Amino acid sequence: MQSRRIGDTQVSAIGLGGMPMSVEGRPEDEQQSVDTIHAALESGVTLIDTADAYSLDNRDIGHNESLIARAVASYGGDTSDVLIATKGGHTRTEGGGWGRDGRPEYLKQACEASLKRLGVEAIGLYQFHRPDRRVDYADSVGAIRDLLDAGKIRYAGISNANPDQIRLANEILGGRLASVQNELSPRFRSSEPELDLCDELGIAFLPWSPLGGIARAGELGSSFHVFAEVAKDRGVSPQQVCLAWLLAKSPVVIPIPGSSRPATIRDSAAAVHLELTADEFARLDANH
Numbered sequence: 697m698q699s700r701r702i703g704d705t706q707v708s709a710i711g712l713g714g715m716p717m718s719v720e721g722r723p724e725d726e727q728q729s730v731d732t733i734h735a736a737l738e739s740g741v742t743l744i745d746t747a748d749a750y751s752l753d754n755r756d757i758g759h760n761e762s763l764i765a766r767a768v769a770s771y772g773g774d775t776s777d778v779l780i781a782t783k784g785g786h787t788r789t790e791g792g793g794w795g796r797d798g799r800p801e802y803l804k805q806a807c808e809a810s811l812k813r814l815g816v817e818a819i820g821l822y823q824f825h826r827p828d829r830r831v832d833y834a835d836s837v838g839a840i841r842d843l844l845d846a847g848k849i850r851y852a853g854i855s856n857a858n859p860d861q862i863r864l865a866n867e868i869l870g871g872r873l874a875s876v877q878n879e880l881s882p883r884f885r886s887s888e889p890e891l892d893l894c895d896e897l898g899i900a901f902l903p904w905s906p907l908g909g910i911a912r913a914g915e916l917g918s919s920f921h922v923f924a925e926v927a928k929d930r931g932v933s934p935q936q937v938c939l940a941w942l943l944a945k946s947p948v949v950i951p952i953p954g955s956s957r958p959a960t961i962r963d964s965a966a967a968v969h970l971e972l973t974a975d976e977f978a979r980l981d982a983n984h
């Protein structure tokens with residue numbers, strides 16, 4: 697598996713997104729999710745993205761973190777190089793809605809809970825999930841800096857941030873901002889300015905919903921014909937072409953496709969072997 701950099705650590709160029717294994721519509725049989733995580737590890741995936749909020753509702757907080765911790769622990773092979781990236785700052789409501797809480801005291805408490813669920817002394821990558829308009833962004837990121845300084849987290853990241861917030865976060869973290877996680881896919885291109893900034897600053901950029909999101913990933917080829925055309929020429933899936941296109945956009949890109957079946961993460965992980973020609977890349981990239 698090809699690797700890319702988060703902070704000063706190498707991780708697989710394709711990560712596994714854990715969300716489909718814990719939100720509404722998740723597999724009824726938990727063994728299917730464990731098999732999916734094991735298939736990712738067998739394919740050489742060493743980055744797994746999760747969040748405390750990946751759950752059904754407020755009573756199920758931490759479902760995905762606990763699942764990933766259990767699956768990694770039960771894997772037969774060496775997992776010492778696996779980086780688990782989690783997030784804090786999103787909350788869930790009783791009916792399964794999403795809320796935000798960016799207060800420093802809340803983030804510190806959420807990080808402690810994630811540490812326990814993941815069963816580690818320091819979280820690999822801790823990301824501030826989403827800005828909370830009621831809290832000064834600098835105060836939320838200040839809590840992440842405190843966690844980094846206290847050794848509770850190895851690397852600090854942010855998510856759903858604009859270029860000004862990326863610059864501010866990197867300043868508050870004293871140049872230690874390791875990653876930015878924003879939405880980017882053929883369907884959603886508006887995070888390209890943030891990607892360009894990460895490329896300039898040498899910060900890892902993790903596109904979320906890289907295939908268009910849980911509900912739309914299967915239709916990628918029928919929604920974006922050029923991806924289906926290149927896929928047909930190369931004898932691979934349109935989803936694999938999409939991930940290869942994202943990888944080719946910049947060496948800081950590390951896509952984190954979500955999966956709840958072994959077959960899909962195996963197919964996604966193979967995207968690292970798909971080298972696009974300049975012409976293919978130009979055709980895919982022009983698809984706005």
Ligand SMILES: NC(=O)c1ccc[n+]([C@@H]2O[C@H](COP(=O)([O-])OP(=O)(O)OC[C@H]3O[C@@H](n4cnc5c(N)ncnc54)[C@H](OP(=O)(O)O)[C@@H]3O)[C@@H](O)[C@H]2O)c1
Pocket residue numbers: 712713714715716745746825826855856877878903904905906907908909910911913914933935936952953954955956957960961963964
């Ligand atoms: N920071 C944020 O605010 C934020 C928001 C959303 C998501 N995320 C993160 O980003 C990750 C990815 O986003 P996402 O899960 O929403 O959407 P996504 O990656 O665009 O799509 C996920 C779906 O794609 C399917 N899939 C994966 N690989 C495939 C392949 N090679 N061929 C065909 N289908 C394939 C999976 O199907 P199966 O389920 O059938 O395997 C899965 O349900 C999440 O899991 C989460 O970790 C972060």
